[in-house]
Amino acid sequence: MTGQDEGLEVAEILVRASDPEQFDAWRHRARATGWCAHPVRLVGITNRIDSSTGEVVGVFRSDELPDRVLLKACGHRRATICPTCSATYQADAYQLVAAGLRGGKGIPETIGEHPMLFLTLTAPSFGAVHAIRQHHGREVRCQIARGRCPHGLLRRCDSTHRPDDQRLGQPICQACFDYRGAVIWNASVGELWRRSTIAVQRQLATRVGLSREQLRESVRISYAKVVEYQRRGLVHVHTLVRLDDAADPGETPDGRFDLTLLTDAVTAAIPGVRCPSPDISVLPGPIRWGAQLDIHPISPDGAVPKSVAGYLAKYATKSTDPAGVLDHRLRAGDLDRLDQKLSPHMARMVRTAWELGALPQLEHLRLRAWAHTLGFRGHWLTKSRRYSTTFASLRAARQQWHLDHGPVEHSPTDITMGQWSYSGRGWASEGDAWLARTAAEDSRTARRVARWELAGPGASPDGRV
Ligand SMILES: [Zn+2]
Ligand SMILES: [Zn+2]
Ligand SMILES: [Zn+2]
Incomplete structure (x- = not known):
């Protein structure tokens, strides 16, 4: 970022923060996206209607919100695109897998006793690729094939590759692969x-x-x-x-x-x-x-299921390539x-x-x-229909929680009807994006420290024990 851009960003933050009441309203809405990196901006209206009388009992409209838009989290699964939404997806993936292993989220606990x-x-x-190879538990040289390939390349690789070696996964000969x-x-x-x-x-x-x-x-x-x-x-x-x-x-x-x-x-x-x-x-x-x-x-004792659910949830948010290209x-x-x-x-x-x-x-x-x-x-x-709960019902449960803890009273006979359209993507200004990034980093650090404190002595702050 150039010096000029930085000046602009600071000016935008000052504009946003200059009216404390407006700033709080914006912050409240922005936090509801989980500090998403690229929220979707929507304009429109939702009416809540009493289904027995047809009377409109509540109205929610973007006109009354800060900047006259409703911000919604992008919901992306990839950490390279949106760290916060990807963390939410990972947590949902964990719940979805874990519920089918040991019950919960509407699945009986006895599910853990099924053959699994x-x-x-x-x-x-x-085709042969460079790899970390082991022999009787010891790491050994990568390729032990003899001679040369039809393209004249040595089939042998004398390296014992480390996990960060760029050659890992690369073919010994591209023409042979x-x-x-x-x-x-x-x-x-x-x-x-x-x-x-x-x-x-x-x-x-x-x-x-x-x-x-x-x-x-x-x-x-x-x-x-x-x-x-x-x-x-x-x-x-x-x-x-x-x-x-x-x-x-x-x-x-x-x-x-x-x-x-x-x-x-x-x-x-x-x-x-x-x-x-x-x-x-x-x-x-x-x-x-x-x-x-x-x-x-x-086995139904729980130790293995927990690690399996975490393992699967982690893979579900990984990108095809490390850079996210x-x-x-x-x-x-x-x-x-x-x-x-x-x-x-x-x-x-x-x-x-x-x-x-x-x-x-x-x-x-x-x-x-x-x-x-x-x-x-x-x-x-992916999962078979009967495996456990769904992403949709996990999301619905989260939204219901927000409704139940929100200021609006509503009865079970109410129905809602909305009309919303897309108005754009991302934060309104570089200043807002900076505020969201900082808040997202703060909440991630807080979560990490909390986990670290829970893990007790011997753990490191990045969660590794
Ligand atoms: Zn997002
Ligand atoms: Zn090799
Ligand atoms: Zn070859």
Whole structure:
């Protein structure tokens, strides 16, 4: 920021703060956004109507608010875009996952006694990449393959990589790496998952001697899943899989459907799941999961569920790339600038998705619209309908809390009717943005210190113990 801008910012803050009453009103409204980095500005009116008489019993209008606009939090999931809204999303994601593990938010606590496991599904190899490798618990050299690749590059890497090494996830040879295969695999994860749930159902049915229809009458599979990017640009799927009684999802299924049966069914089903590969010659054979399959049974004692919920919630707010370059959809003009901001490997993944997006036979994968996610389409955190609560009901509960603690009296027969339109995005001035940033930082620091004090001696202020 130049000296002139700084002068302007200070002048704007002075204007905002010069009328204490106005400033308090603005601060109250701004705080209601959680000090969002880019709030949406809305103009309009909401009438509250008594449904028995049709009488208007209350009016809420933007005209009466500071700057004549209603500020609403942007609600973005990415910390790189809005730190405060992303913290709210992360907290909601945690509640959503945790409720399906141990109850709460309208889910009975007995849910924790259902057969349940934590499953990580990986991507296969599309070419050797630099990685942290371990042998009998000791970190060892990265690549131990001999000789040279067809492009004359040494296959061997003598480094023992540290976690901050820029080379991690980068291919040993870009020309050897199957970029097309990697992008199409990311784009097929949703279909692979769908087929996996069917395969697990088949295994369950066979093992207890039921038809699939009979199985559906006895037991249901519920799940929550989160997608995480690896440094090599391929996604991993972390998922909680739970068995419920078919008639009542709050009930434990009958004794035949125990944790051993679920574990055996998943272990047998996943390696055989196949998805037809699109008709382009680069891909040998059908699409499948990687060989590495992690299955952890969840015990009802609570220790593991808590860490699993935190782990999944953290992944749900992570960006595809550390700088957040790929947080938005891309346009053709963005492609030339990728190399300045992304690693050569990630830039090539994006470009490959863009190029494949032009092929008519891959039209259904909409790879240009999903080039910024390296081909992966869909949501980061998804769940089956019966797994637990929803983001919408968590948000509604929060809004209800504000209503219940607000100044307006309202009866249960009231209905509200509103008409609102978009007037812009972001704070009204640089001065307001500065005030919001500072307040957001203050409240984050306060939360961190509170956590630190709770954690007790031995903890560090950033929350690590
Ligand atoms: Zn926001
Ligand atoms: Zn290496
Ligand atoms: Zn090569």
